Amino acid sequence: MNNYKNTSLWFNTMDQEPTVRNPLTSDIDADVAIIGAGYTGLWTAYYLKSLKPELNIVILEADIAGYGASGRNGGWVAGFITGLDKYVAPMPMDARRECCRVLFDNVDEIGARLQEESINADFNKGGVLYAAARYPEQERLQRKLLKQLYETGHTEEDCYWLDAQQLEDKVRLRNGLGAIFKPHCATVNPARMVRGLADAVEAMGVKIYEKTRVSAVKPRKVTTASGTVSATTVVPALEGYSSTVSGFGRYVIPVQSLIIATEPLSDSLWDEIGLNNREAFCDGSRMVSYGQKSADGRMIFGARGGYVYGGKPRSDFSLKDEDFRIREELMFDLFPMLKDVNITHGWGGSLGMPRNFAPHAIYDAESGIATAGGYGGQGVAPSHLFGRTLADLILNRDTVYTQMPWAFNHAPHKRVLRRWEPEPFRWITSKTIVKAFTWEENLYQDKPGPSLGKSVANKVSDTLSLLMR
Template structure:
């Protein structure tokens, strides 16, 4: 499978796509130029237009709308931010609770926009299960994570513990020891969301140029091979596809995430699995897996892939048979009722990882450059929150979002986002971490105490997580 529309299940649900939007072939003036027609860029354009309809906004996309992570992710809309503790860890409990409330309520805000704008993206709020479902050791990991969420400031009504019986009422995993239920999580069809959002932005008057790859970002100007846009503010919304920009690629690296979709499951199989409420689900593996029941009765399931030497983004979406088989085997390990299930689609691409695993919305007024990202795989919801935040900052609105600790006005990404190490050091580190995580998983699978080795490996992996993430 080499055609993205055949590989990517989400894209296959769109039907026949309209012709590409015109390339940028002129030299334009605008109020805001946005590089990247994914969620971050389009949400920023949408909110800028909603708040200030007279603005002239131009969006440049290297391929088609949603070509990057926005059109092919796992479809989770998470009421949390990976790395949030790095922003709010030093605040008072009341302040932390305020920030966590903003992040959690963002899920409902996003769903409300889709309803108001008539964007049919299969938005479904079924919550998420973070299960201890393969190894007994995962119980302690998930209980520790639940305590972390509460200490961070998340409402206990939003994040609670499920014992084995309560877990089985929501989903029946192979060994369902228990787990966390996070109420503020929804799922979407991301391809429908990003295409619907682009059409909505155009109705509001935003101009989108496809097949218009930005080659040069400079002060208040962005240039393609055939044209340019000058604007007081340039928004770089490329996330894991910033490798074309020499400066940004030092700060945000592309990490691959790969996803598969099953055939539609029979009602009898669903009776065995449960998931009547269509929750998202994951287990406690450090290698990170994520899945959910789609609107048409499939399971979409993914797991973090790898880092490519030289920080190369994945240009196409096709993945190999071995990658699909690995994810199928992991899914069946979680849900044995799926033994023999057919995988119909397998796809993947890049997501952005900042050096300190710190999501950010940054506006450098001096140089006329704004950016947002560092979502670490949780960008469907975060991009909506940060698009709103960038819009408020660009328009100089004194709002709650503009005062959040992840919002940085009058600052530069060079000051705020630490640079990654040079190659091959970061590639070697990525390999070491991957092997170490796999080793910890293998020990948990054995189910033996190993009192010296297991705690030491866990402490080392906790250190990796804190430094890299």
């Protein structure tokens, strides 16, 4: 029997162990069959049912709602998506601003929905201290990033530079030289959000089958070991688990992300650290360390990703795993005042990485297949927007969401999604990128000031970063 307390801090600190819903036990018909009860699947169901209550919608979930990345993440609800610059590149500035506005408003929309549905997920909009630079080379990179954000349609109110003193007023991290502040970001308790959303969707009349693993998806037909679902529309919402269903794994592959959490910290320790508004934060490293102050006063700290040969999702983690030691070192390096606190939780999960490093919402009316995902490490807020967009696409509604450049109507997957290269290329490339980024960072830390090694490492890392765009 599965012990969900080990899934993440968020599951571990829930008032009670989740009740498992019944599995599918026979062949059934539905209007819409959604595969995966994470945020994407659940928000899609939520908006479809809100817009057309008579729809017969079922959700098929291999484990329990929120067992995937949605119940395990770092809880940033961010008003941006990866790959935004690519999507808006061909657009005039006013259209770029409109795309940004939709992404920013999305954060408040989530807060509003949680309130309407009485889901207590500790939603707190404190903004984010983004890409904090700790070395001159990082400051150069992050100031360049700020310029790019303005080019993608952000205004000076949507993001601005904090110098070293302004950063220190908000958070005392070691060697902080400056950061970008973005007000359009909140934090949540992810598991409470996904479990509450599942309950809300169920109360609206959507049937959720848990412990029901889908083995095959065909137009209008979904197969599981215990029954098939014949449905007009089929919505795979599998993200980091796309490879578990044939035909999807070559487009979005799983990348593992790991997080640690401390015990609840004393007020005096939080006075030393800062984050008075419970701002989210991340550093300016290319491999990104990030976190939040949880509602119960813990430091939540995530860092770096990992890729398993063959693109297999991973769900089981233990704080004893060696993988967590590097996260501890990174956290102590950023916040030396945490050196003596207890680290009580360590967990991880699989996020979904698309080959073009930008997320998508696609509906192909001919096959009746709709899908959204490819969020990388930034899917908590976008999955709400993309689920809502899928609902509009499926119901043939022309809305501001279906006009966004990441929404694709009647497009076969292949024209929108790029295929990942076969192994061993993916594995070798991922290892090379991590090695180069680590090399660059070690040079920054050990030898302040310009050096030949640094500029070579910087060039190599810049080139590899370009590959990921």
